[in-house]
Amino acid sequence: MTPRDEPGTGTTTRRIGTAGRRGVPLPLLLPGVLALAFLLLPLLALLVRAPWRSLPHQLTSTEVWQALQLSLVSATAATAVSLVLGVPLAWLLARTDFRGRALVRALVTLPLVLPPVVGGVALLLALGRNGVVGKWLDSWFGITLPFTTTAVVLAEAFVAMPFLVISVEGTLRAADPRFEEAATTLGASRFTAFRRVTLPLIAPGVAAGAVLAWARALGEFGATITFAGNFPGRTQTMPLAVYLALQNDPEAAISLSLVLLAVSIAVLAGLRDRWLTGV
Amino acid sequence: MTDAPAPGEPDRQGLDARLVVERHGFRLDVALTAAPGDVVALLGPNGAGKTTALRVLAGLEPLAEGHLRLDGAPLERVPPESRPVGVVFQDYLLFPHLSALDNVAFGPRCQGMTRAEARARAAVWLERMGLADHAAARPRRLSGGQAQRVALARALATRPRLLLLDEPLAALDARTRLEVRAQLRRHLAEFEAVAVLVTHDPLDAMVLADRLVVVEHGRVVQEGAPAEIARRPRTDYIARLVGLNLYRGEAEGHTVRLDGGPSITTTEELSGPVFVAFPPAAVTLFRDRPTGASARNLWRCEVAGVETHGDQIRADLTGELPLAADLTTVAAAELGLHPGAPVWATVKATQTHAYPA
Numbered sequence: 126m127t128p129r130d131e132p133g134t135g136t137t138t139r140r141i142g143t144a145g146r147r148g149v150p151l152p153l154l155l156p157g158v159l160a161l162a163f164l165l166l167p168l169l170a171l172l173v174r175a176p177w178r179s180l181p182h183q184l185t186s187t188e189v190w191q192a193l194q195l196s197l198v199s200a201t202a203a204t205a206v207s208l209v210l211g212v213p214l215a216w217l218l219a220r221t222d223f224r225g226r227a228l229v230r231a232l233v234t235l236p237l238v239l240p241p242v243v244g245g246v247a248l249l250l251a252l253g254r255n256g257v258v259g260k261w262l263d264s265w266f267g268i269t270l271p272f273t274t275t276a277v278v279l280a281e282a283f284v285a286m287p288f289l290v291i292s293v294e295g296t297l298r299a300a301d302p303r304f305e306e307a308a309t310t311l312g313a314s315r316f317t318a319f320r321r322v323t324l325p326l327i328a329p330g331v332a333a334g335a336v337l338a339w340a341r342a343l344g345e346f347g348a349t350i351t352f353a354g355n356f357p358g359r360t361q362t363m364p365l366a367v368y369l370a371l372q373n374d375p376e377a378a379i380s381l382s383l384v385l386l387a388v389s390i391a392v393l394a395g396l397r398d399r400w401l402t403g404v
Numbered sequence: 405m406t407d408a409p410a411p412g413e414p415d416r417q418g419l420d421a422r423l424v425v426e427r428h429g430f431r432l433d434v435a436l437t438a439a440p441g442d443v444v445a446l447l448g449p450n451g452a453g454k455t456t457a458l459r460v461l462a463g464l465e466p467l468a469e470g471h472l473r474l475d476g477a478p479l480e481r482v483p484p485e486s487r488p489v490g491v492v493f494q495d496y497l498l499f500p501h502l503s504a505l506d507n508v509a510f511g512p513r514c515q516g517m518t519r520a521e522a523r524a525r526a527a528v529w530l531e532r533m534g535l536a537d538h539a540a541a542r543p544r545r546l547s548g549g550q551a552q553r554v555a556l557a558r559a560l561a562t563r564p565r566l567l568l569l570d571e572p573l574a575a576l577d578a579r580t581r582l583e584v585r586a587q588l589r590r591h592l593a594e595f596e597a598v599a600v601l602v603t604h605d606p607l608d609a610m611v612l613a614d615r616l617v618v619v620e621h622g623r624v625v626q627e628g629a630p631a632e633i634a635r636r637p638r639t640d641y642i643a644r645l646v647g648l649n650l651y652r653g654e655a656e657g658h659t660v661r662l663d664g665g666p667s668i669t670t671t672e673e674l675s676g677p678v679f680v681a682f683p684p685a686a687v688t689l690f691r692d693r694p695t696g697a698s699a700r701n702l703w704r705c706e707v708a709g710v711e712t713h714g715d716q717i718r719a720d721l722t723g724e725l726p727l728a729a730d731l732t733t734v735a736a737a738e739l740g741l742h743p744g745a746p747v748w749a750t751v752k753a754t755q756t757h758a759y760p761a
Contacts, residue, residue, distance in 0.1 A: 301497075303493065303497055304497055304499060306464050306484075306497075307491070307493060307497040307499075308499075308510070308514075309463075309464070309483075309484045309485050310462050310463075310464070310484055310485075310487075310489060310490065310491040310559075311485075311490075311510050311511035311514055311558065311559075311562060312485050312486075312511055312514035312515050312562055313485055313510070313514045314485050315485075317514060321510070322499055325499075325501040326499075326500070326501060
């Protein structure tokens, strides 16, 4: 019989000097830093090459103002359309059970992955003067959509609404449906329960979705130029103006890009302050 | 068991229901009747179907079969928002974005009151619950007991004819529970219509309700006044709840021959199928067969498990007659009660209680 060793006595626990701070493997560190540089470098170049001296002059030109105004107005209108139609769609996807719901959700997300130019072509085929629906709009009501500001809003809503729907649907699924039941037992119809209980509860998610949709609408290029064209003051939004300016006035293009960069940063800051942290 | 409601009494006040729900191979079939002012507790283990019954009463789940009448009016096809039913949910489900006052005003507002009227009524209810100072507070600022009272006020503010409470005290810690239970009892006593509460806690059920309906596996296994059920349990589940050893057997005079083995001598003289019950404290244990003991109820057992039970030791015994016995810590030590230890158990006939099955 050997004397029993008591565990814990005699052996000293070996301590590692940098407890908690563990080495970062190089195969992860290098690509990571490279990715960061890759993402930031173009933005840095934009700032370095910006014609800071002529910037005030560039930004006060009528064309820039027109494009900026049109962009803000149409992106906001597209977001409004997305909210009015998208939130109910998100509710239907999250709270009702119908045949083919999975298919509907897949179709809703399709514009997320569809090249925007294809979206523009599809919009033309649907709502263009000879389009499937546009033909009737034209002959019955005299409404022609393509190459109007309305077309800009529609093109932007087409690509932006899925962001909102997906975001709101996720929030709805995370929200406790029993609050709606509680409201129902208090005499609220299903719609009242949605309006007075569910909507306030998911407001942060709706707002985040709306900001995402707005940002997407603001940067929309392909569908807009295909379906709405590129008419200054009517359908020429900022991205279109940037692209056009790049052909004959690179300095103007940089200035316009700076404006969009500033707007994007403002959106990001707003998102972080209000919705990404706390509440 | 209470008799089925007589047909041809359409104007009968109160609740008259037979709830049948089938889901995933589970069938709930429960008959419930109650007069205005009654507080009925649905008591049963988890998964017995109590909450489902409550949801059916509230209209949140459809009735597969049966009927549901409240004050004579059929409710089977009435949507939940149109039923005169108030619900206090287990975790209250107070609307987090509304103040306590607006939570309570929600129901009256949905019933068509103006905002000012609804808030005035809500204020009265909060006052009655002793929560006037917390009217402006959001639910997350309320303590568990306060939230429970707001939930109760919110349910009552719609003037329901049927009040449903799902595990009303389960979300509270032990100390708050005592206090809230007393308050809830007072409010339920004041409530003039039917109240049905669901609980798995026998103490809550016995304190709060006038009548217990015990549900197991979707069926009513026993119903009656709390004292009656505590004295004469009819299933193992209820016997465990009220802390009694319960056996079923065939009586012949003072002797009850149990279904699976030995006999028990009782003071009651009965014949036919009976239950026999006795409390664990009535059991006396011996290490060796007691000599000259007059107890005719003597069984050879084996200790299956030992646990502390308040300031007592509870021993679970197997053998001739499986039973639970309570004894003092000293006695347990002297007997050397460890799992597997052989013991002799006796019970005096006067400590048993036999009643027809």
